[in-house]
Amino acid sequence: MSDAAGSDSDPLEIEVPADPLAGHPASAYLWGHVAGSGDVGEGTVEVVTNDEESAKVLATIAGGEIDHETASREYAHDASITRTEDEYTLEIGSTGEKDAENAGDGLFGRSGTLGLPVDGRGSYRFSAFASHDRELLRGILEGCGTICFKSTRGTVGISFVHDDETLLELTRELIEDCPVDAPMGNLSETSSGGFWFGVDDDAAPEFGTWLYEDCDETGLYAPSRERKLRKSLEQADAYD
Known part of the structure; x- marks a missing residue:
């Protein structure tokens, strides 16, 4: 340790x-x-x-x-x-x-x-790392993902952006295999020439909560990203 x-x-x-x-x-x-x-x-x-x-x-x-x-x-x-x-x-x-x-x-x-x-x-x-998909996905999200509160819809957004289309396809497979139901949008090109996809807004709260569940016990997370998720979820709840 x-x-x-x-x-x-x-x-x-x-x-x-x-x-x-x-x-x-x-x-x-x-x-x-x-x-x-x-x-x-x-x-x-x-x-x-x-x-x-x-x-x-x-x-x-x-x-x-x-x-x-x-x-x-x-x-x-x-x-x-x-x-x-x-x-x-x-x-x-x-x-x-x-x-x-x-x-x-x-x-x-x-x-x-x-x-x-x-x-x-x-x-x-x-x-x-097949037995540690949550930590693997958390690392990928913190490396090339975004978490935000969509004020126009009152929902939480979780998306992944990268120049490597193959990596994002692999990330999609990891999300499909995770224990929570997290439908995703199609893989699309960004205006800067890369690729991106997002978890459906309805599924983002449950997926994000699972992704950061008990992370403070291991320390394997970015505190600023966890705070952003928590704040976004609170904003979405208040919007409802």
């Missing part, structure tokens, strides 16, 4: 797997984030989040160094809108592994990307 800072600045105990590639809730959360907002290179993995506490949790799981900067980017659904936000970039590699003695063995003891849950074409393989 290792400590990471909680949202109230008190140490939070995170259960860390001996192997960050093995089936475990923490490794599922890590690789969900990598798939959603990361990049796997030769000898390094880079993942980006706008939640500082989530970045610390990911570093606790896999080691690495966190770099903080402020970035402006186009809104995925409308390239004419930009937003500025904090970005925390975690780089995991031979110089930042938790076990420095094994740094010469390559990333997580592998040569290049061999043995990582991603193939040479960039397609992810998540079979090792």
